[in-house]
Amino acid sequence: MYSEMVDIRKNFWDDVTVNFEDSVEMAESFASLKQQAEVLSERERTHRHAARQLKTLRKLKSSPYFGRIDFMENGETAADQVYLGIASLRDSADEAYLIYDWRAPIASLYYDYPPGPAQLRTPAGLIQGELLLKRQFVIRDGEIVSLFDTGVTIGDELLQEVLGRHSDAQMRSIVGTIQREQNRIIRNERSRLLLVQGAAGSGKTSAALQRVAYLLYRFRGTLSADQIVLFSPNPMFNSYVSTVLPELGEENMQQTTFQDYLAARLGHSFKLENPYAQLEYALRAEKEPGYESRMAGIRYKATTGFVRLIDGYLGVLASYGIIFRDVRFRDELLMSGEDIRSYFYGLDRSIAVPNRMRLTAEWLLGRLKERQKSALKEAWVDEAVELLDKDTYLKAYQTLKRQNRKLKDDSFDDFDRERELLGQYIVLEAVRPIRSRIKKLTFVDVRSTFLKLFLDSEMAAAAAAHAGIELPEKWETICKDTIDRLLLKKMAYEDATPFLYVVERIRGFQTNTSVRHVIVDEAQDYTAFQFAYMQRLFPFSRITALGDLNQSIQAHAVNNDSDTGFAALAALFPASESETIVLRQSYRSTRPIVEFTSMLIPGGEGIEPFNRDGMKPILTVAQDRDDLHRSIRERLLSLAEQGNRTIAVICKTAAQSLMVHEALLGVGPIRLVESETSTFEPGIVVIPSYLAKGVEFDAVLIYDASGSQTGYGKESERRLFYTVCTRAMHELHIFALGSAGPFLQGPVEAYYGTAADSADLQPNERT
Numbered sequence: 001m002y003s004e005m006v007d008i009r010k011n012f013w014d015d016v017t018v019n020f021e022d023s024v025e026m027a028e029s030f031a032s033l034k035q036q037a038e039v040l041s042e043r044e045r046t047h048r049h050a051a052r053q054l055k056t057l058r059k060l061k062s063s064p065y066f067g068r069i070d071f072m073e074n075g076e077t078a079a080d081q082v083y084l085g086i087a088s089l090r091d092s093a094d095e096a097y098l099i100y101d102w103r104a105p106i107a108s109l110y111y112d113y114p115p116g117p118a119q120l121r122t123p124a125g126l127i128q129g130e131l132l133l134k135r136q137f138v139i140r141d142g143e144i145v146s147l148f149d150t151g152v153t154i155g156d157e158l159l160q161e162v163l164g165r166h167s168d169a170q171m172r173s174i175v176g177t178i179q180r181e182q183n184r185i186i187r188n189e190r191s192r193l194l195l196v197q198g199a200a201g202s203g204k205t206s207a208a209l210q211r212v213a214y215l216l217y218r219f220r221g222t223l224s225a226d227q228i229v230l231f232s233p234n235p236m237f238n239s240y241v242s243t244v245l246p247e248l249g250e251e252n253m254q255q256t257t258f259q260d261y262l263a264a265r266l267g268h269s270f271k272l273e274n275p276y277a278q279l280e281y282a283l284r285a286e287k288e289p290g291y292e293s294r295m296a297g298i299r300y301k302a303t304t305g306f307v308r309l310i311d312g313y314l315g316v317l318a319s320y321g322i323i324f325r326d327v328r329f330r331d332e333l334l335m336s337g338e339d340i341r342s343y344f345y346g347l348d349r350s351i352a353v354p355n356r357m358r359l360t361a362e363w364l365l366g367r368l369k370e371r372q373k374s375a376l377k378e379a380w381v382d383e384a385v386e387l388l389d390k391d392t393y394l395k396a397y398q399t400l401k402r403q404n405r406k407l408k409d410d411s412f413d414d415f416d417r418e419r420e421l422l423g424q425y426i427v428l429e430a431v432r433p434i435r436s437r438i439k440k441l442t443f444v445d446v447r448s449t450f451l452k453l454f455l456d457s458e459m460a461a462a463a464a465a466h467a468g469i470e471l472p473e474k475w476e477t478i479c480k481d482t483i484d485r486l487l488l489k490k491m492a493y494e495d496a497t498p499f500l501y502v503v504e505r506i507r508g509f510q511t512n513t514s515v516r517h518v519i520v521d522e523a524q525d526y527t528a529f530q531f532a533y534m535q536r537l538f539p540f541s542r543i544t545a546l547g548d549l550n551q552s553i554q555a556h557a558v559n560n561d562s563d564t565g566f567a568a569l570a571a572l573f574p575a576s577e578s579e580t581i582v583l584r585q586s587y588r589s590t591r592p593i594v595e596f597t598s599m600l601i602p603g604g605e606g607i608e609p610f611n612r613d614g615m616k617p618i619l620t621v622a623q624d625r626d627d628l629h630r631s632i633r634e635r636l637l638s639l640a641e642q643g644n645r646t647i648a649v650i651c652k653t654a655a656q657s658l659m660v661h662e663a664l665l666g667v668g669p670i671r672l673v674e675s676e677t678s679t680f681e682p683g684i685v686v687i688p689s690y691l692a693k694g695v696e697f698d699a700v701l702i703y704d705a706s707g708s709q710t711g712y713g714k715e716s717e718r719r720l721f722y723t724v725c726t727r728a729m730h731e732l733h734i735f736a737l738g739s740a741g742p743f744l745q746g747p748v749e750a751y752y753g754t755a756a757d758s759a760d761l762q763p764n765e766r767t
């Protein structure tokens with residue numbers, strides 16, 4: 001097959017007849033080329049498919065299955081033995097299934113039931129029976145390394161083994177040990193909105209990725225990887241998860257960040273702030289003038305209240321208030337913004353705003369055409385014709401020939417005719433950019449229209465009245481802050497989505513109709529607006545949103561829970577079309593680490609640690625910065641020596657990371673992770689808190705857990721502190737400059753040790 005493909009590529013032009021002599025020949029050449037290209041792309045598709053299959057078969061050769069169930073259907077006398085692997089394998093002789101794909105319906109029995117009564121829902125109805133055996137295998141290089149018969153809790157032993165290993169940097173697939181609750185997420189087909197609230201390390205990201213693999217299998221033939229979009233928190237996270245689907249023999253879905261999406265939509269007209277710059281501001285700029293007003297704005301603009309206000313504003317704009325620009329032709333006014341406004345608002349109000357915009361554009365194009373005709377006789381056209389150089393002259397001739405079929409070859413022989421035609425060309429060229437701008441609806445001044453809500457208190461009052469809500473208490477301060485930035489063409493992160501939402505509701509949404517599934521990881525960090533926007537962008541898509549409210553660290557979430565994204569997302573879908581799944585068990589960290597981190601947040605007692613042993617987190621208090629850096633250096637060396645493959649020194653901010661990275665350079669190769677970093681690699685990294693979310697490390701060192709400005713002291717930083725501590729799989733080392741901060745005081749003290757105890761606390765043996 002490969003050679004066939006190469007052959008076609010090599011001989012592509014031999015089998016194509018190309019002749020451009022006249023239009024009939026050209027059409028034939030085109031058809032011939034198209035046919036050849038289609039044959040080639042079909043062969044390429046088949047080859048890609050076969051290559052993937054071969055890769056999967058190789059994997060099966062090394063590890064053919066990971067589970068077996070014996071299921072006795074009621075009324076039968078013998079049990080079926082079902083082996084499960086990452087793909088199905090049939091006997092070449094009788095086509096019987098030797099191994100079932102983990103996504104096949106029968107595999108549900110393995111994930112959903114302990115030995116005992118079990119049932120299976122099939123298109124033919126409910127099958128009831130008994131699970132007589134549930135066995136797990138670890139097979140490497142074709143040899144069974146270990147096997148366990150599981151009881152009530154699936155995979156205890158195997159999970160112990162899998163979770164106890166040092167990480168390979170990139171995330172791994174979990175198909176052998178998927179838990180029942182996770183299986184509900186993976187196999188959910190019913191809900192348009194699937195919301196997952198899960199504790200740190202409960203397997204949300206893992207479940208999401210196996211879900212994608214499941215959907216691609218379940219709907220193969222109708223759903224392809226490019227119809228699924230994953231919104232990730234940052235580019236490095238994309239790299240971290242990128243190996244899971246290929247490991248399962250599937251192609252990766254589209255992966256993007258919301259920031260990239262916004263930037264592409266906004267174009268170059270604004271300088272767009274990124275969410276991390278916003279967060280750095282929230283964490284560091286407390287003493288700067290205007291800090292409180294901006295923070296009030298950030299918080300308010302994330303709420304459903306603001307979505308309602310903007311919807312109210314759009315309701316008002318349907319009747320009055322949109323600002324239009326003058327349309328000019330050369331230096332003269334073709335149509336004033338005021339006239340365009342009258343025309344637009346003169347149209348039938350029952351027509352939606354974007355459709356009225358289209359009608360207005362058509363009207364303007366008509367006026368432009370009239371002006372184009374009258375311009376032909378004007379003196380500036382004569383002058384321009386006189387000044388035409390040879391190249392432009394030829395270009396003009398070609399253009400006119402293309403556009404005007406009646407133009408005979410000899411038309412240019414006649415002087416008057418030539419002048420007329422060249423005049424047409426000159427005018428056409430002058431009109432072209434204006435026409436294109438009108439088509440793009442640039443005659444609507446969207447920036448001024450958006451600003452007007454903040455500039456014009458009557459408009460704001462009308463919008464609030466239309467929405468049936470009150471303006472927030474700090475509205476005036478918020479307005480001032482917003483106006484100052486927008487006038488400088490700076491687009492703050494909190495304004496970007498509302499602005500685009502207004503723009504697209506006025507000009508018409510450019511929706512993406514091919515995407516069928518949108519997966520949003522770290523969903524707690526999105527605002528109500530971002531979800532409202534996303535829902536409109538992907539009108540034919542189901543949404544899977546996974547998050548943890550305790551890890552809400554974005555600036556808008558500080559002390560502000562109930563009214564932001566997660567809750568708002570649920571409100572966008574009718575209850576009958578959505579489902580919420582809660583994951584309480586945490587798998588990432590050892591029991592002592594989970595017990596410690598659960599003490600950091602209210603409601604933490606609801607988090608269930610997976611029973612994996614390890615040592616308590618260690619607190620080291622340093623007297624000064626030199627002492628702190630020396631202790632961290634020593635700890636890094638011993639952690640690396642013990643075989644930890646991924647180690648992170650987690651700092652609070654990017655600025656702190658930069659400083660710490662420099663201070664630690666002598667230790668050996670240490671990578672500094674920044675917001676643009678796009679690869680996740682093993683080794684030691686220095687990383688700012690917010691970039692560490694979603695990922696995990698064998699050992700984590702918290703740089704400064706004092707209560708000072710550079711540590712974690714304010715109540716609003718509690719979740720950030722929780723988030724960084726929950727990144728540790730096996731060991732957590734907390735350092736503090738001067739003294740430990742408030743989150744480490746009180747009953748939590750029983751859940752960590754100090755550097756002095758650490759000599760007695762030997763890390764566990766791990767595989």
Ligand SMILES: Nc1ncnc2c1ncn2[C@@H]1O[C@H](COP(=O)(O)OP(=O)(O)OP(=O)(O)O)[C@@H](O)[C@H]1O
Pocket residue numbers: 159162163172174177178179182198199200201202203204205206207548551587588693694695696726
């Ligand atoms: N069923 C499972 N079998 C084996 N490992 C699992 C299972 N579920 C989760 N894990 C492991 O637990 C760790 C945490 O999983 P994951 O990153 O998916 O959690 P999360 O809920 O997205 O975490 P966070 O919200 O803290 O980012 C990973 O190493 C993952 O492989």
